[in-house]
Amino acid sequence: MQTKVSGVLPEAVNFMRQVDRNRIIEGAYPVSAMPRLSDSLSNNEGFATVKLEFGNSVGFASLKGKVTATLTAQCQRCLQPMKTTVTGNFKFALVNSEEELELLPEEFEAYLLEDEEQSIIDIVEDELMLSVPMVLVHEEACSDYMKAQDAAGGVREKMQAEKEAAHPFAALKALKGDKPN
Ligand SMILES: [Zn+2]
Numbered sequence: 001m002q003t004k005v006s007g008v009l010p011e012a013v014n015f016m017r018q019v020d021r022n023r024i025i026e027g028a029y030p031v032s033a034m035p036r037l038s039d040s041l042s043n044n045e046g047f048a049t050v051k052l053e054f055g056n057s058v059g060f061a062s063l064k065g066k067v068t069a070t071l072t073a074q075c076q077r078c079l080q081p082m083k084t085t086v087t088g089n090f091k092f093a094l095v096n097s098e099e100e101l102e103l104l105p106e107e108f109e110a111y112l113l114e115d116e117e118q119s120i121i122d123i124v125e126d127e128l129m130l131s132v133p134m135v136l137v138h139e140e141a142c143s144d145y146m147k148a149q150d151a152a153g154g155v156r157e158k159m160q161a162e163k164e165a166a167h168p169f170a171a172l173k174a175l176k177g178d179k180p181n
Pocket of ligand 1: 075076077078079080082137138141142143
């Protein structure tokens, strides 16, 4: 039977004790509590929601988790802040020693239990940092940048029209290739 704990998320717990209770822990951390992550963002607003499942997987104590957060980062096209939602999934086999670690099948990612308690928030922060795309740009229009581009685009269109006037067959070919179905 699984026991479920929701809401208040402690920063650290004893993982093996959660495994013994087959515990599912759900809750949230403020982004502001994750300084390594928020250093790479435009601001530290928002929350990361977390679901952790402690249990056993093919003979090993395991921790399965999912984290989701809406973060505010800088758009790399217009340099304005933009919101982006990132999600990360992870699964660890919990091992007590280097020897145990060597027994793990290769596909398992190991988490070495060293102290009495283990930090959940560190895992969540690591996972979110891995999940943030390397290049972030607004999906749609970048407000100010796009206005500037539109102005420049007007000039480009005019140049294109002049070019086509000089090569009428090229323009005709383009039209033919552009038949709607
Ligand atoms: Zn943008």
